[in-house]
Amino acid sequence: xxxxxxxxxxxxxxxxxxxxxxxxxxxxxxxxxxxxxxxxxxxxxxxxxxxxxxxxxxxxxxxxxxxxxxxxxxxxxxxxxxxxxxxxxxxxxxxxxxxxxxxxxxxxxxxxxxxxxxxxxxxxxxxxxxxxxxxxxxxxxxxxxxxxxxxxxxxxxxxxxxxxxxxxxxxxxxxxxxxxxxxxxxxxxxxxxxxxxxxxxxxxxxxxxxxxxxxxxxxxxxxxxxxxxxxxxxxxxxxxxxxxxxxxxxxxxxxxxxxxx
Amino acid sequence: xxxxxxxxxxxxxxxxxxxxxxxxxxxxxxxxxxxxxxxxxxxxxxxxxxxxxxxxxxxxxxxxxxxxxxxxxxxxxxxxxxxxxxxxxxxxxxxxxxxxxxxxxxxxxxxxxxxxxxxxxxxxxxxxxxxxxxxxxxxxxxxxxxxxxxxxxxxxxxxxxxxxxxxxxxxxxxxxxxxxxxxxxxxxxxxxxxxxxxxxxxxxxxxxxxxxxxxxxxxxxxxxxxxxxxxxxxxxxxxxxxxxxxxxxxxxxxxxxxxxxxxxxx
Ligand SMILES: Nc1ncnc2c1ncn2[C@@H]1O[C@H](COP(=O)(O)OP(=O)(O)O)[C@@H](O)[C@H]1O
Ligand SMILES: [Mg+2]
Numbered sequence: 227x228x229x230x231x232x233x234x235x236x237x238x239x240x241x242x243x244x245x246x247x248x249x250x251x252x253x254x255x256x257x258x259x260x261x262x263x264x265x266x267x268x269x270x271x272x273x274x275x276x277x278x279x280x281x282x283x284x285x286x287x288x289x290x291x292x293x294x295x296x297x298x299x300x301x302x303x304x305x306x307x308x309x310x311x312x313x314x315x316x317x318x319x320x321x322x323x324x325x326x327x328x329x330x331x332x333x334x335x336x337x338x339x340x341x342x343x344x345x346x347x348x349x350x351x352x353x354x355x356x357x358x359x360x361x362x363x364x365x366x367x368x369x370x371x372x373x374x375x376x377x378x379x380x381x382x383x384x385x386x387x388x389x390x391x392x393x394x395x396x397x398x399x400x401x402x403x404x405x406x407x408x409x410x411x412x413x414x415x416x417x418x419x420x421x422x423x424x425x426x427x428x429x430x431x432x433x434x435x436x437x438x439x440x441x442x443x444x445x446x447x448x449x450x451x452x453x454x455x456x457x458x459x460x461x462x463x464x465x466x467x468x469x470x471x472x473x474x475x476x477x478x479x480x481x482x483x484x485x486x487x
Numbered sequence: 488x489x490x491x492x493x494x495x496x497x498x499x500x501x502x503x504x505x506x507x508x509x510x511x512x513x514x515x516x517x518x519x520x521x522x523x524x525x526x527x528x529x530x531x532x533x534x535x536x537x538x539x540x541x542x543x544x545x546x547x548x549x550x551x552x553x554x555x556x557x558x559x560x561x562x563x564x565x566x567x568x569x570x571x572x573x574x575x576x577x578x579x580x581x582x583x584x585x586x587x588x589x590x591x592x593x594x595x596x597x598x599x600x601x602x603x604x605x606x607x608x609x610x611x612x613x614x615x616x617x618x619x620x621x622x623x624x625x626x627x628x629x630x631x632x633x634x635x636x637x638x639x640x641x642x643x644x645x646x647x648x649x650x651x652x653x654x655x656x657x658x659x660x661x662x663x664x665x666x667x668x669x670x671x672x673x674x675x676x677x678x679x680x681x682x683x684x685x686x687x688x689x690x691x692x693x694x695x696x697x698x699x700x701x702x703x704x705x706x707x708x709x710x711x712x713x714x715x716x717x718x719x720x721x722x723x724x725x726x727x728x729x730x731x732x733x734x735x736x737x738x739x740x741x742x743x744x745x746x747x748x749x750x751x752x753x
Contacts, residue, residue, distance in 0.1 A: 246745060277745070283582045286745040308584040321503060321574040328502045335495030336583045378579065 233260040235297075236386050236418045237282065242291035244277050244442075251277040253442040255291070259418040261385070264408065266433030266450075267422040270470035274442040275422040279390050282420070283313055295386060309337065311386040314379035316372065316394035322364025326350075326374055329363055330381065337382035349377040353407065369400035376404070380411060387411070387419045393428055405431050426462045440469050488592065492585055496593035500567060500600075514601060515608050518555050522609055525551055526617045545706055547675060548619045552609045553702060554674045556632055557695060558665050559605050560639025563598025564591070565646040565661035572655060572750055581747065587738060591731070595640050602636060627705045631698050634719040638695045641723070641730035642668070648730075648737040655750065672696045677703060694722035 237259040244252040252274045259265050267275045280286040282293060284304050293300040295307040320329040327346060334342035350356045353373040358366065366374060372392060379387060389408070393401040405428060412419055423429055429436060430450050438446040438453070446453055446469070450462055459465045504510050529544040571577040580590065606621075613619040621628065646664040650657050672695040673681065681687050690696045701715035741747045 244745065276748075280745070280748050285578065285581055285742065285747050287739075287743045305584045305586060308582060311582075313578075313582045315578070317575075318578040319575040320579065321499070321570070321576050323506045323574075324499075324502050325506070328499075328506075332495050332499040332502070333579070333583065335498065336492055336585060338491055 233262060235259065236261050236295060237420065238294045239278070239282065240292045240294075242278070242281055242293065243289050244274075244281055244286065245289045250442045252281065252288070255439075255442065255444060257437065259386070259420055261418050262412065262416045263435060264412055264419040264421055264433050266429045266436045267420065267439060268424065268429055268436055268466065269439035270424065270466075273439040275439060276390055277442070278439070279313075279388050279420065279422060283311075283388060284308075307386075309382065310384060311388070312337075312379040312382060312384035313388045313390070314372075314375045314392060315390035316392060317390070318375070319371065320363050320374065320378060322362070324363055326358050326361050326363055326366075329374070330377055333378050334381050339381050342381075345381060346377070349380055352380075352410075353377055354403070368395045369397065372396060372400070372404065373407075376407065380415075383415055383417075385415070385417045387415075387417050389419060389421050391422055391424075393423060393425055401425070401428070408432050424466070426466065430462060438465070438469055445469055488586065488588055492589045493592045493596065496580075496585070496590065497596045497600075500570070500593070500597045503570060511604070514559075514604050518551075518605050518609050519612055522548065522551055522612055523616070526613070530617070544617065545619060545623070546703055548613050548617060549621070549624065549702055549706060550674045550699060552606065552613065552621060553631060553635055553699065554669070555605050555609060556602050556635040557639040557642065559601040560595075560598035560636045561642040561646065561665050562639075562661070563596075563601045564594040564640055564643025565650070565664070567594040567597050568647045568650070569658055569661055572658075577750055578748065587735065591644065591734070594643065598640060598643065599636065602632075602639075606632075624702065624705055627701070627711045630716050630720075631702060634698050634716070634723055635695060637723040637727055638693075638698075639665075641726040644730040644734040648734045651734075651737040651741045651746075651750075654746070668693055668695070673699050691718075692722070694719045694726055697722070 235258050237257070239255055239257040242252055242255040243250060255274070255278060257265070257278075267278060269275055277286065281288045282300070284300055296310060298307060300307060330346045331342055334345060339345050347356070350359060353376060355370060355373050358370055358374065363371065363374065376392065379389070392408070393404050396404065408419065408421070409432060411417065421428070421433060433450060436447060436450055436453055437444050446457065446465070448456065453465055454460070454462055457465050457468070459468065525547055526544070529547050533544060571580055610621040613621060624631065642665050646661050649660050649664070671681070671686065671690045672693050673690055674695075678687050678690050678696060678700060681690055697715040697719035701712045701719070704710060704712045704715070741750075
């Protein structure tokens with residue numbers, strides 16, 4: 227086992243449960259995200275990744291459990307916390323008929339970014355999309371709009387970044403670029419990143435720590451390498467499929483079934 | 488409350504309007520069509536009857552223009568919210584450090600701006616075509632205007648709350664809600680014309696009724712009815728507070744039900 231990270235915990239979920247019509251989309255979920263860490267939430271469609279993220283953003287209220295960011299209770303300090311955080315998802319968009327710079331300028335002002343024009347130019351450069359500056363947001367390709375969304379998510383130099391399937395619907399080349407950018411952001415901003423995906427390549431390359439979700443429960447957790455070894459699988463993909471199909475996996479280190487279906 | 492955040496949100500709506508000229512057309516086209524039709528109709532009736540009619544065209548045009556104040560203010564709030572739903576931008580706004588009051592304040596500003604555009608155009612058209620001078624209402628225009636705008640904001644929050652409650656399928660409520668109260672607030676006819684009489688109690692409980700009655704009084708007698716103004720202002724305060732509470736309640740309920748994200752990603 228790796229030694230526990232001594233760095234600051236910037237996001238913490240304690241016994242988070244979220245029910246929808248009596249079904250637990252998230253079941254006694256616990257998480258600690260440290261500064262400088264990329265934590266991957268992995269799991270099949272419907273495993274509860276987005277629900278977890280929405281709860282952590284205060285978009286969805288948990289049925290029970292507690293959430294803290296930067297050591298403060300989330301609902302009570304929502305605005306203060308959101309100023310230091312940001313979010314991007316493959317499933318949201320910026321207003322389609324605005325130009326790219328207009329959208330980014332509006333959010334730069336909302337996040338009270340100093341020197342917004344410079345910051346926007348810097349980010350567009352970083353994403354290699356400076357040429358899209360004056361384009362209509364709704365006319366961008368999936369890869370381009372993902373990167374514009376990422377620009378939005380980095381405007382305020384967040385200390386906490388939540389990315390929900392940032393590489394969904396991207397071609398391998400752009401997905402690769404996005405992964406490189408995520409790593410670069412982590413080292414430049416020393417922020418904590420929560421990353422959901424069902425793309426194994428993403429996870430292997432980007433995440434320091436993994437949590438496998440199945441039906442709202444964490445069924446396995448550790449470094450990617452660790453998880454592969456402990457489950458006597460050859461690849462993460464194997465682990466994923468095993469968990470997705472029967473929801474149980476034998477943890478070789480403890481010889482116990484971590485979850486019932 | 489942060490002024491910078493409100494400004495940023497208003498800037499977004501300004502970008503939206505300048506980027507989509509069709510929205511400006513909508514802001515001008517319908518009110519003008521309505522005004523022209525009502526204007527011609529009253530002119531026609533006037534020519535074919537005798538009596539008190541000259542004053543009636545003045546009442547009708549004044550009423551039309553003031554009704555539009557309510558409607559535009561309501562639309563400013565409700566349509567601004569829908570714009571965020573349609574553009575799948577709602578999540579970005581709700582995960583940004585935007586307080587709900589700041590969001591509402593921005594939509595109120597949009598309502599105000601929409602009113603300015605529509606009123607200016609209608610005032611010009613009415614003056615040009617029917618020599619109706621909106622300023623015959625004199626300085627009474629300002630308190631009328633403000634009271635109606637506040638009523639519009641309250642209706643806007645109610646519309647948005649209903650859409651939050653029943654989902655995007657109910658989005659046509661954004662246009663319908665003002666018309667739920669239109670028959671009762673005596674826009675085009677005096678309260679005394681409303682039958683049966685007990686319905687008039689409902690009418691007097693609604694703030695805009697006092698404004699429209701007051702408008703007719705100014706046009707008829709030239710005297711500004713202060714009692715009507717204070718009734719309208721007092722009732723507006725109650726209505727705005729109640730509507731705000733309904734909106735906050737629905738927003739919390741939507742968060743609790745986990746449906747806010749459904750809105751944003753549909
Ligand atoms: N607002 C909602 N109402 C009802 N069920 C929901 C709602 N949001 C999510 N769910 C359910 O919760 C479960 C987890 O969904 P989600 O968190 O989106 O999964 P993932 O992101 O891992 O694919 C799914 O079964 C989904 O149908
Ligand atoms: Mg998801």
